Amino acid sequence: MKSGTISTLIMALLALSFTGCATYQYAKNVKMLSYDENVAKGKSLGPVLGEDCTWTILGYKLGGYPKLERAFASARNQTSSGITDGFHSQRKVSTSDSAVRYMNNVSTEYDGFNAGIVAKNCLIVKGTGYR
């Protein structure tokens, strides 16, 4: 086998291994995500966090999988997740003045626990909030 062919094969294998190692998440560091059409600079609220969780009790899942839109709505309203969240398809979005208007440096991650009889799986949204 020619040395050129071998080096091409090695390069292809390396490229494949790098691609295989890549991990994907919904958002890693989105510069700006606004809940409002008004994108003018606002007042900082500091770090904000929102979550949407699914509980599993004795192997029975209470509702569907955590949803991105509900986690973002939770971040906007600054509300914590409840055990019945999975039963609701939508979460009410607040339009009050205290609600987050836009977020900077937005990231998402999965979190939770499994204690055998009860488990919790959450989709978490983090960022810096502004109103």
Added chain:
Amino acid sequence: MKKIQMIIIASSLTALLGCATPRTLVLRAPAVSMTEISFDAGAKFSSAGAIKSRFCPGDNASTDDGDLNIGLIDELIAKAQKTSGAKYIANAQFFTQGNCMLLEGTSMK
């Protein structure tokens, strides 16, 4: 001959089913940007038309900073802004379709 016809029909059905992968709306946002964190109060923008982008695992990632951890929404917005030259994308809708994610919105300049 019949076997060949069956194979062709089965292949066509598989291809059709592959194209018919449903897309699911996962997030709506009135404005998103990967280049700006906010704008001056008096800044004015105008719509430059509809824009779409698509990102699938394995595609070239422009926002990857070397840790091989890639944000799908980051990539969609960056790709859409790069191709349209938009300051931000209004009325953004994010969909999942199979392993891929899609963005539809309005380019704002």
